[in-house]
Each structure stands twice: as C-alpha cells, then as structure tokens.
Amino acid sequence: MKGFLPLAIPVAAGLGLGLSAPSLAVQMQPLAQLFIHLLGWLTYPLIFCMLVSSASTLGRQREPGRIAALAFAYFAVLSLLSMLFGLASGWALEPGTGAVLASASSPAMPVPGETPASMPGWLDRLPSLKANNLLLLAAALPAGLLLGRFPDTRVPAWVERCRLRLLGVIKFVLMLAPLAAFGAMAAAVGRHGLAPLLPLLKFIAAINLASALFVLVVLGGAAWLAGMSLLRFIAYIRAELYLVFFTSSSLAGLVPLSEKLQDLGCPRQVTDVVLPFSYSLNLAGTYLYIAMGLVFLTQAAGVRLGWHELAWMLGMALISSKGAVGVAGSGVATLAATVALLHVVPPELMAILFAIDRTMKCRLLTNVIGHGVACVVVAAGDRCLDRKALARALSAARSP
Structure with missing residues (x-):
C-alpha cells in the first residue's frame, strides 16, 4: 500500500472533479501533458547515455557482449511469442464481433497527441521529444562502439556524469507524478464520463484478459526457468507498477526499476545493458496489443484473412512495433502505422480505438x-544473478 496511496488519492480526487465539474476537469490535462513532456526530455537522453555506455564496453570486454547476445536472443523469442499470443487471443475471444462501426467516424473521439480546445497555447507550442527508439539505437550503438576504441579519453567519464545527473533529475520529476495522475484522471472523466464507448468494453476486457494470461503463462514460465516466482516479483515491483499505471508512462518506472533490480541481485553490468535495450526491443505488452488490435479491426470490418495474409500481417507488425516507445499513445500510433502498411482494413477504422487508448x-x-x-x-543465464539477494528481496516482498 505504500506505493499505492500517494497516487490513488489524487486519482480519486481527479475522478470526483471530473464527475462534479467536467468543464473545469478538462482544463487539468496540462498537468499530465507537462509531466510526459518532462519525462520525454529527460528519459530519452538517459536511455541514450545508457546505450552508449553499454555499447562502449562491448568491444573491450567479453562479458557485456555475451550479456547482449543473451538479451537479444531472449527479446526475439518474446517478441514472436507475444505477437502469436495476441493473434491467438483475438481469434479465440473475437473482440471485434458486433462492433459499432458507425462510431469510427465520430469527431468526438480524441486522437492521441491532439490538443483539446481548452488547452493553453503555451503548452501546445512546447515541443515534446518523441524519439523513435530505433533512432536511439542507430545513433547510440555506433557512438558507443567508437567510444570503446578510445577508452582513455574524457568522453566515457562525461557520459557517466550525464547519466548520473539525469537519474537525479528524473527522481525529482517523479515527485510530480501525483499531480500528473490527478490531471489525467480529471480530464478523461470530464471529457468522456464513466462509460464513453460501451461497444468497446468487450475489446477492453479481452485485451486485459489476454495480457494477464500472457504475464502468468509466458512471463511466468520465463521467470520459473530463471528460478524466480513471478507473483512475488510483481509484489516486489508493485510501487513501480502503480507509478506506471497512474501516469500512463512506462518511462516513469525506468529509474526506480533499475535500482530495484540491482537490489534483487541483478548486477549493474546486466541492468545497464539489458534494461535500455529492453525498453527499445522488448515491448511484449505493446506487441500483444498491436496483434490483438489488428484482429479486432479485421473482425469489426468483416475481413477474412488467408494464411499468407496472416504471415504478412505478423511480419509487418513485428517490424513496425520496434519503433514503439513507452508513453501512452505510442502503441495505438504504431498500430495505425501497421494498418496503413498492410491495407487490410480501412485506416479510418483506427478511430474506433483512439478513444479508449x-x-x-x-x-x-x-x-x-x-x-x-x-x-x-x-542474469540467470549469465550465472551472475545473486541468488541470496534474490531470495531475501522476494521474501520481504511477500507482505503487502
């Protein structure tokens, strides 16, 4: 409960304001948008510094190279499994059956990134850093490898100082998370009410059920192979999950998650390599959502796909999803790009998902x-996981 209450209270306040004064509640959205802006400006440079630092060690030491190879193999397997799980869940649950397509063209549905009419102009003019993680990889990897050729220069120390300072600033910005959660909840309830799109409740229930099953079955199986209880691990990082849930940004959990993993027994040489790459290449929840969203749209449009079309859809979704980032809105934007590439369903049907993103x-x-x-x-595959620290941390996480 320690990590829940500081965010639950402002969320409840935002809910009350949205129901009692909708027009005033909508004006609270800048609180959430400003928080996301700040996270973007700080977190992407942090990921860049982490990637540069990690890549610079790959050419000098054998161990980080082995860790990176293990991580990339794991990411490839999880990406494919999450896509297949999303497709299978969509076919089994049929979330698009009976969807009300007339609402797809409704102008009342907000588009992610669109500024409401009540938004102050200064925030609309404030540029946001929406870097594609593929671009971060493309820039950071060669820069880090080149830096590894000249280890005696001052640049590695400068990159490390930047990383530490960015960590400190982000920890300060995370103190604003309750205000962001209040603004996001107030604006959402004030604009749409409690049930804006009842026909889409089936899809919401289906994607939540599929995600829960994926976490328990696939991620639970991976954790079991590593000798860890998934449920205890979830309890261990529950404060970070609360933070991500209420701020609608997985970037908000990057710094505290890194520290928690090191306390869990994952050495920094693993977290500094795996975690930034994972935020770029291991977005299992986003991949599952994209696959299930594609099935939902084809079912809603009454389109039947053959095996060759399904294989093409899976391949294109895997490629386009690699550009997704950890901020709310990136998943539906990537899904929209995938729909536009595939030409399977009318692109305007994407509007049916914008309102519930x-x-x-x-x-x-x-x-x-x-x-x-x-x-x-x-860390377990590289045999550098501290089993005693793991057992101690998970044992302490058993009690709420």
Missing part, C-alpha cells in the same frame, strides 16, 4: 513486468 494500462504494465523479468532471466 488511455485505458490500455495493461499494455504498459505488461511491458514493465517484461523488462524486469528480462533482466533476471539474462
């Missing part, structure tokens, strides 16, 4: 749990 918290939570499990699995 902010409810897809299961996508973010699955991603964060997947990031943590990836670090533990790689």
